[in-house]
Amino acid sequence: MIIYGDYGSSSTRRVLTVLRHLKVEFELRVVNLSAGEQKKPEYLTLNPNGAVPAMVDGSMILFEASAIMLYIAAQYPSSLLPDGRAYFDTIKWMFWAAEHFRRGHTDLIEERFIKRAHQLEEDDRISAHAEASIHRYAAVLNEHLSNRRFVVGDSPTLADIDLAAPLSHLRRTRAPYDKYPHVASWHNRLLSEMPAWRETGELLEQRLSEMEARHSKVPAGERRVELARQAG
């Protein structure tokens, strides 16, 4: 199995976490987002959106991190994708993560990380809208986690990974989480009980710090190419 991605991408992180957790052998081909490699014609044949990750496994080609995670989980059955009712609960929270929970975070990444790297002004109206969305859905997640160890049952599933992904960028987005203690406890639990989540977080942080250090040396006019919406 070949994964195309960048360690600095939280969507790539979701897939790498599943593979590492299940100890599945894979090859990572780095698509360097700083260099805009996700827009190269040869990569666009794998993911026409010009975004990471993508997967090739024999004749199977997939984009969308959640689809790749589900594909891997189907090949290697485990508690990450439980059976029966818990299966549908897992899928429900994965859809909810994509449709609702992650959206405000994506906007804040654009406003407070990507734009800053391009020396562009943050649009306060977009950030305020994003924060309102984060509050709306973080309150739902916080309540759900008030009496649960993980999102579905007592051990992590793909849903926990999909929901935790945007927290990868909290240091940069300054997303408003002070009021959501159950979300914070759950994320700490995930970090301590799922080593693969912790390890991919360290790799992501290291990669983003490298990118930031490099960008600070690049003249402002050239930064647009350097940082092409890489955080996700």
Ligand SMILES: N[C@@H](CCC(=O)N[C@@H](CS)C(=O)NCC(=O)O)C(=O)O
């Ligand atoms: N919904 C997609 C999101 C993919 C995405 O936006 N990836 C970001 C990195 S996390 C990316 O490649 N951005 C580069 C770009 O859009 O140019 C997924 O889950 O795979």
